[in-house]
Amino acid sequence: AAQAFQSPSPPSLAQPQDFLAEAPPQARYEPADDSSSSEAAIAPDYPLGAAKAQLHKTYIVAETASGVCIVDQHAAHERLVMEQMKAQYEQGQIKSQALLLPEIVELPADQTEAVLAEADRLKSAGLEVEAFGAGAILVRSVPALLGQTDVKSLLSDLAEELVHLGGATALSDRTGYILATMSCHGSVRAGRRLNAEEMNALLRQMEVTPAAGQCNHGRPTFVTLSLADLEKLFGRS
Template sequence: ERADAFHSPLPGLDAQPSAPAPADLGEDIADYPLGVARAQVHETYVVAQTRDGIVIVDQHAAHERLVQERIKTALDTGGVQRQGMLIPEVVELDEAAASRLVARAAELAELGLVIEAFGDGAVVVREIPALLGETDIKGLIQDLADDFAEFDEGLALTQRLGDVCATMACHGSVRAGRRLNGDEMNAMLREMEATPHSGQCSHGRPTYVELKLADIEKLFGRR
């Protein structure tokens, strides 16, 4: 029954975390700046215990940043692995939006997204970046089309790589409302500790806040 309580593992977070399980940590908790996951609340926030306080992580914002950095790393180390669609998905767009996407098809393929024209006002998606996992493909394609409408047509996608990666990461990230198990939460914390810029999501919002034990004690009049 416990196994049924959780969704399938998150892409990139289904391996065993580098940290021991919370019950095994004890005094070793000091080794982990973001602490050890103790709970998930409202299926949106991960609460972790640190040596001298707690950390509250916005799971969507944090995973979005991690996915964005994975995409960038993959590009720098040989390319983004693709995952073929069992059934290619057709996404209806207006003709101008479809044309903008098709014009960038070769560049998108380098990012792991393989599309083709499908009539005058649609594209068919044949492959997606493997690290995105289960993705709202229609939403991703529509958002990319909107992004491209604001780009200079003569500008290479590599010059707006941050924006494109951010859009992809947003659709490949764990959403609020997604229940996580202990291994997934701790794997996320460990990856955040090892990932540049993990304190902010792609849109500049904080991915976590930290409360020191002294501040919590003040709230309860203990100091």
């Protein structure tokens, strides 16, 4: 008779920050081909490894030299956008992209007021807004980093955030919340299919971005399992 199933002990999870700190990328990625001689070239040079699959259109699975890395694509990309925005903001101005046609967004009165009260700060953050009658806002430009974005949804989220923050929050925190909300809108969502090239581009960008191991909410953007962790899952320890 087969032995009773032993629930394997859980793998230990590497802390993303440590992982990135210990093993910075050092060399060029050699694209894999089907010859076995290319095998050695895939992973060793990159801490986050070579993308192998996307799971549930949400997680990127990568093979690293020492094991496996699983990335939350939205959390990771959000962080990358956030860091780019912060860098531009600290240099004085977030790059703005004029809309081809200004967009009018209707909002509740308190939200309209909260957004217009921050118009200067929003302009520094790349978002140009102005009053448009009662309970509506005209949007002339958005941060260039956001790319194609749903302006109504962005304004709505920002307005809710600003009302929620009220007047009590420190200015620097307020700016941080604005940038975080905009980053979220500029990020690839969970549920979007990514091809291998897009996945690898994300991994490579994460490796050179400060704090890329944590999303804007402090959660990990990736977790790693070593080969030993994998063996433990299968009772081989």
